[in-house]
Amino acid sequence: MSVIACDIYKLVFKREQIIPVLKNIALSQNVELVEPVVVLQGLSEISETRISRLKEEVAKIEKIINYLKLNEEENKKAISDKFVTNTLKDYTNLSHEVDDFAEQLDLVNQPNAKGEVQSSTNIVGDIRQDAQASKLPSELLTSELVYQKLLTVENEKVSELLEELETISPINVSVFSKDKHDTELLLISVKDDAEFVDSFIDHNSSFIKSIDSGESVPVTLAFENNNEKVSEVSNETFELPKLKTKLKLTQLEVLFDVLMLEITAYENTKFIGEYSGDDYETKSKTYVELHAWVDKEGYAVLSKLVDSIDQGAYLQKLSTAHRSDVRTKMSNNSLIKPFEIVTEFMGIPGSKELDPSPFLAFFFVVFFGFALGDAGYGFLILTGLLYYLFAKKPQGTIREGIKLMIYCSISTIFFGAITGGWFGVDVNVVGGTLGETLRSMKQIDLQSSIILVLVLSLVAGFIQQLFGVFLELVTYFKNGDKIGGLSGPGTWILLLLTMVLVAVSGMSPALAFVKDIQAPLLIIVLVLFAFGQGRKQKNIFLRPLIGIGSIFNITSYLSNTLSYARLLALGLATGVIASVINLIASILGGTDSIFGIIVTVLILIIGHLFNIALNVLGTFVNIIRLQLVEFFPRFYQAQGVAIEPKGYKPMYIKVPENSTKFGPIHINISNLFINSQK
Amino acid sequence: MTIGVVLAVTAAVVSILLAGTGSILGTLSAAKSGAGVVSEKPKAFGGALLTSALPSSQGIYGFLAAVIVLQKIGLISGELAMIDTNVGLALLFGAMPVAFLGLISGIAQGKVVQAGTRILANNPADVGKAVILAVLVESMAVFGLLLSILVINSIQV
Numbered sequence: 001m002s003v004i005a006c007d008i009y010k011l012v013f014k015r016e017q018i019i020p021v022l023k024n025i026a027l028s029q030n031v032e033l034v035e036p037v038v039v040l041q042g043l044s045e046i047s048e049t050r051i052s053r054l055k056e057e058v059a060k061i062e063k064i065i066n067y068l069k070l071n072e073e074e075n076k077k078a079i080s081d082k083f084v085t086n087t088l089k090d091y092t093n094l095s096h097e098v099d100d101f102a103e104q105l106d107l108v109n110q111p112n113a114k115g116e117v118q119s120s121t122n123i124v125g126d127i128r129q130d131a132q133a134s135k136l137p138s139e140l141l142t143s144e145l146v147y148q149k150l151l152t153v154e155n156e157k158v159s160e161l162l163e164e165l166e167t168i169s170p171i172n173v174s175v176f177s178k179d180k181h182d183t184e185l186l187l188i189s190v191k192d193d194a195e196f197v198d199s200f201i202d203h204n205s206s207f208i209k210s211i212d213s214g215e216s217v218p219v220t221l222a223f224e225n226n227n228e229k230v231s232e233v234s235n236e237t238f239e240l241p242k243l244k245t246k247l248k249l250t251q252l253e254v255l256f257d258v259l260m261l262e263i264t265a266y267e268n269t270k271f272i273g274e275y276s277g278d279d280y281e282t283k284s285k286t287y288v289e290l291h292a293w294v295d296k297e298g299y300a301v302l303s304k305l306v307d308s309i310d311q312g313a314y315l316q317k318l319s320t321a322h323r324s325d326v327r328t329k330m331s332n333n334s335l336i337k338p339f340e341i342v343t344e345f346m347g348i349p350g351s352k353e354l355d356p357s358p359f360l361a362f363f364f365v366v367f368f369g370f371a372l373g374d375a376g377y378g379f380l381i382l383t384g385l386l387y388y389l390f391a392k393k394p395q396g397t398i399r400e401g402i403k404l405m406i407y408c409s410i411s412t413i414f415f416g417a418i419t420g421g422w423f424g425v426d427v428n429v430v431g432g433t434l435g436e437t438l439r440s441m442k443q444i445d446l447q448s449s450i451i452l453v454l455v456l457s458l459v460a461g462f463i464q465q466l467f468g469v470f471l472e473l474v475t476y477f478k479n480g481d482k483i484g485g486l487s488g489p490g491t492w493i494l495l496l497l498t499m500v501l502v503a504v505s506g507m508s509p510a511l512a513f514v515k516d517i518q519a520p521l522l523i524i525v526l527v528l529f530a531f532g533q534g535r536k537q538k539n540i541f542l543r544p545l546i547g548i549g550s551i552f553n554i555t556s557y558l559s560n561t562l563s564y565a566r567l568l569a570l571g572l573a574t575g576v577i578a579s580v581i582n583l584i585a586s587i588l589g590g591t592d593s594i595f596g597i598i599v600t601v602l603i604l605i606i607g608h609l610f611n612i613a614l615n616v617l618g619t620f621v622n623i624i625r626l627q628l629v630e631f632f633p634r635f636y637q638a639q640g641v642a643i644e645p646k647g648y649k650p651m652y653i654k655v656p657e658n659s660t661k662f663g664p665i666h667i668n669i670s671n672l673f674i675n676s677q678k
Numbered sequence: 679m680t681i682g683v684v685l686a687v688t689a690a691v692v693s694i695l696l697a698g699t700g701s702i703l704g705t706l707s708a709a710k711s712g713a714g715v716v717s718e719k720p721k722a723f724g725g726a727l728l729t730s731a732l733p734s735s736q737g738i739y740g741f742l743a744a745v746i747v748l749q750k751i752g753l754i755s756g757e758l759a760m761i762d763t764n765v766g767l768a769l770l771f772g773a774m775p776v777a778f779l780g781l782i783s784g785i786a787q788g789k790v791v792q793a794g795t796r797i798l799a800n801n802p803a804d805v806g807k808a809v810i811l812a813v814l815v816e817s818m819a820v821f822g823l824l825l826s827i828l829v830i831n832s833i834q835v
Contacts, residue, residue, distance in 0.1 A: 345725070345805055346805070346806035447755070450745060450746060450754075451746075451749075454742075454746075454827075558824075559820040559821065562821075563820055565739070565823065566738045569738040569739075569745070570738070618731075621734075625728065625735075625809070628728070629813045632806070642803075
């Protein structure tokens with residue numbers, strides 16, 4: 001539960017290791033490269049040429065991957081280390097195969113080769129554009145421009161006829177209609193090519209049942225109505241010829257990741273700087289350096305890298321004492337980690353700040369549960385989340401977000417149960433053991449105890465405010481400024497607690513003694529407050545005046561605390577909307593007939609799902625707001641800068657964490673470096 | 679039903695109506711500019727959502743005041759109290775601070791958020807700064823709510 005300040009390191013290594021080193025760094029998500037002081041000259045030109053070549057290669061591979069994904073049966077197996085190594089060993093052959101196959105795909109994808117259907121739609125589209133441009137009745141124009149024939153063909157003979165049609169480029173075809181036995185094909189060509197259409201029909205009269213002039217069919221109508229059908233038939237009859245290749249999808253996926261990694265490495269060459277250490281004259285010709293922010297894992301990556309490459313490479317820690325951009329990272333256990341999402345809304349903590357995540361966790365969960373406050377909804381959300389968590393096994397931020405919502409849904413169940421919120425149903429009318437159980441759990445009736453709950457909401461808000469000031473005090477102590485902490489936030493805590501004590505003294509006989517001493521008590525506290533707050537003022541006589549002036553800040557405590565009244569409002573809203581949905585369902589549906597029951601069930605399902613979606617979102621945003629606006633400003637400025645690794649996360653190859661090798665899994669550098677040898 | 683009850687119900691209706699309108703108009707301008715930023719920077723969605731939701735507070739305050747009025751006259755519990763005209767008027771005036779301040783601050787907050795989305799556009803991580811600036815406008819609505827609650831609560835029914 002802390003904020004980790006990252007370190008900045010200088011890595012010095014030989015020039016020939018630039019790409020291997022950058023590849024290894026690219027695989028790490030814990031290293032942020034920094035612009036060098038003096039850029040290594042000439043490297044960017046080489047990199048740009050290399051990057052453009054690699055990108056061309058990747059584009060071809062991507063194209064083939066997409067083709068194979070469409071045409072190959074999905075038979076996804078995990079890619080083993082051995083497979084990766086073998087694939088890369090065979091890179092030269094694979095590369096040739098990729099070039100050839102990509103060329104074949106390009107040829108097949110050309111419009112004329114693909115079949116007339118595609119060009120048909122294009123031509124019809126062109127004619128439509130012409131018609132619109134001339135602003136004349138489209139039917140008149142199309143009949144002037146277009147020659148059409150509507151053929152009725154038996155379904156079995158359609159594909160043969162379409163194959164024949166493929167050979168005659170000026171004729172375009174669309175399926176006008178289709179029934180069990182016959183298909184109506186609309187042949188379209190420009191009027192100059194009418195003879196092609198007629199001669200085609202003569203030659204293939206054996207396939208054709210009947211012929212119509214087709215003039216009754218406006219081209220625009222044919223186009224609009226049959227666009228979808230054309231594509232269907234196109235898939236049936238004009239499928240791309242199935243191209244065969246020795247290339248396997250998994251091989252291409254390996255190549256894709258490896259080349260993308262290589263591209264990233266070349267892109268990162270801009271971070272390579274000239275050597276700036278001792279013995280500059282001799283070493284600068286052989287050595288280069290890079291600067292990088294690293295956390296603990298990132299440091300491990302760099303130090304193992306140094307061990308691996310050896311050859312005089314070394315790592316040197318640079319001072320961060322006077323830097324304002326020190327990279328930081330939150331480090332919390334798995335229980336608290338989900339709350340980092342809330343903190344990140346404001347920004348990550350600086351090295352001298354506290355990480356608010358553990359401190360907001362309790363408040364966030366309690367406030368959320370109270371504000372949503374329906375146990376039935378809580379159960380539904382929890383079930384959905386648990387299913388998603390175990391069935392889909394999400395990772396990263398989504399996983400943490402789901403965990404956060406699981407905490408919140410458990411809290412919602414708790415608060416829903418004690419306030420009697422069960423899908424907006426009045427627990428007093430529920431019969432049997434269930435009703436008794438629900439009633440026994442209900443401790444507060446929201447609607448009849450509005451003022452009480454309002455007061456509770458405000459008290460909860462005040463406690464969080466006070467806790468925020470206490471955390472500010474802790475921050476002062478953490479940074480070694482104990483006097484500053486006691487005189488600043490310390491005097492605020494003293495003043496606020498005294499005011500509370502005086503305010504509640506009349507409510508309890510045990511606190512009656514406070515009334516007798518409240519005047520001197522308040523005077524003492526105010527004097528302390530005045531001197532404490534004005535401590536930074538150099539003129540000793542002005543200190544109390546300046547200090548007492550800060551008492552006006554009390555309005556911010558007041559307004560912030562009042563803002564917590566939204567907890568009550570949100571809690572009421574969920575319950576009221578839920579009961580209204582139940583009311584609508586009972587009025588519109590009922591249980592007298594099957595139809596009534598169906599309507600009731602539908603209204604209940606849709607209505608409550610809508611209410612859940614609406615209120616979960618509303619509650620979530622409002623509770624985050626309470627943390628960001630009311631709680632955080634007391635002690636948190638989010639001065640941290642997050643590490644931004646400029647790496648590549650492989651899409652297909654699984655890279656073990658903290659891999660000490662020069663590339664994905666156990667690939668030899670010579671393999672990874674393959675493209676530069678090509 | 680007495681004129682007093684009608685006035686009390688009017689107090690509830692006016693508070694949610696005006697404060698809610700402020701929220702709607704504020705959220706409208708905030709969400710419009712937020713959507714613009716998100717279209718360019720999808721990563722800014724979280725921040726845009728949060729800032730767009732800020733002007734919804736005024737509606738919540740209006741709703742809260744309305745519920746307190748309705749609870750005061752016994753409409754929620756189903757035991758409607760006898761309210762004379764003076765009390766009804768007092769409740770109506772009591773609801774005015776939250777209603778009007780909610781309306782005006784909702785609209786104004788929307789404008790501040792609209793300007794604040796530039797912060798989001800430059801750096802989505804700086805959402806906190808945009809939020810804090812926008813919340814300054816809301817203070818008056820909070821004080822309006824406070825005054826309304828104090829007035830409504832002190833009226834003897």
